[in-house]
Amino acid sequence: MGPPKNFKHFSKSNKHKKEQKALITQEDFYLAAIDCEEQADRWLLSDIKKCLRFYLKALEHYENGLTALDSTQEGKYNIYYNETRLFLQIYTDYLANNGYINILQYVKMDDMPDLSNLVLSLPQIIQRFEIVYETFPEQRTWDLQFNLLTCYLTLIESLDDTVSPTVAMEGADILTLTNKYIEIFQHLVNYLLQELQNWSENAEQDSDDTDTELQRDTLDEDAMQVTRDGSGIRTNGPVQPPAEVMDVSEQVTPSSLTEVLANSLKFNHALMELVIESKISNEKNVETKILNPIQINFLEDTTNKFYLQLCDIIDSISAAIPLDLKEIGLAKTLIEGLNIISSGTFESLQDFVLQTASFTDLLDEKDVQGKIDLSLIRVDIVEFAILCLNDYSSDASWKLSGLLTKVLTEARTLLTDYRNQILFLKNQTLNEQLSHVVFQLCDVLVNSSDNELRRYAIKESTEKSQKTPGGAHTLNILMKNANVFLNNAVAISSKQCGLQETIIDKLKRNYIHNQAKERLLFLQRLEQKSNEDDGTSASPTAMTFDMPPEHPFYSHYR
Known part of the structure; x- marks a missing residue:
């Protein structure tokens, strides 16, 4: 998020x-x-x-x-x-x-x-x-x-x-925070729109002379050198000496408004997840619920209204202000996926995450990172759908884990190709992205292993009740795949990512390396103990990695 x-x-x-x-x-x-x-x-x-x-x-x-x-x-x-x-x-x-x-x-x-x-x-x-x-x-x-x-x-x-x-947080605190967010959002958007109201006029005025700088310094992002490192915090980059004091209004650009709108869509998405999870908790385990039924209804109504308000703002200003519709569209995709999870079927969810036609207007054909972002959003959608299941050994769980395999495969392919491209071209600008791409790729590889083990646990459970032809062979393949993904993640994350890699990125790479390595060692010890004890299910050792929530395989050995 x-x-x-x-x-x-x-x-x-x-x-x-x-x-x-x-x-x-x-x-x-x-x-x-x-x-x-x-x-x-x-x-x-x-x-x-x-x-x-x-x-x-x-x-x-x-x-x-x-x-x-x-x-x-x-x-x-x-x-x-x-x-x-x-x-x-x-x-x-x-x-x-x-x-x-x-x-x-x-x-x-x-x-x-x-x-x-x-x-x-x-x-x-x-x-x-x-x-x-x-x-x-x-x-x-x-x-x-x-x-x-x-x-x-x-x-x-x-x-x-x-x-x-x-x-x-208590449910009442979440409702209070939501009201605060919407109130400040409305005030902020009104201010940004006021600051950007001359954008269209200035753009038309300067269209005949590409060498002429924009008349309003507020819209010259190059002069401001606004920097972004992924944390969501805002700062100015260095400015030229002539300006003794930089007025805050000079920071406002169309990308500023895009960020506010995209983050607000993400906020709405996070609230929707809480609503869905609370409904499930009330059905499965009342003790784990965050929101009571009244709070769920209130928050559900609020998120619906807020989403419509966001869409109205985007639709009404996008013609006059050059928003980054890709960033906004990706955030909307998450919300659309939640709506299908909440009220749709497996077939409708499968059609949604596997289709490409409805996403072509978001991405340029050469936008590799955009394609990667979209593939990771599809992964998030399916993973959340799996977390919403009441029975992890059900047929629905098997189908969803199979769907997750497909979207993870797409993400792995895109990230592997992009990493190879960076290594081959040796372009300085691309080299700066290498560590980030490596982290994403290894994270997807670890998730792929977790999913293969999820499928292994589901298959193993069904095999106990009904033997199927080739069942044992399928289990062997799933376990082998899980190990291969982890071996690949360990190997890739162990390689240096060039002189442009920051200490923070190195430590992130170290984190995902340890996550893959400790999982791999766990599986190896599990196999060794299984051979020694003739298949006993006792835990081979304490888990030293971050275990996925309610994972049917790892939970068995916790």
């Missing part, structure tokens, strides 16, 4: 940052903190400890700036906001990378006892953002609202963590 470094720095000219002087005023500490953050970013390729130490120094400067001389409301807002945004960046980059990976567990931090000062839980970060939002109504900027909405989205998505839920 994917994941950009997009926060506001109120960039000053470079001459201020180069001067070495005593820090006295609030602005001195503020600029020093920004400089430390930029120094931290420079160490991302080589030294994570130096990176984190600079972040700690930035935090120290922010704290000192709050009590410094010449304090102003504007200055306090800048510091409070940037400090909280830094906490969010640490959370999304290091504590919950890719939504769930704590990469700090792979780094020895014994010589950094004060690192805990940088680490806040997501609810604590949200509380700080809300305090800034309420305390400084005159200083609020659109990126504060964007990051607050990003926090709300991340919090709702974390309620459904497949590895280990990090946050617990």
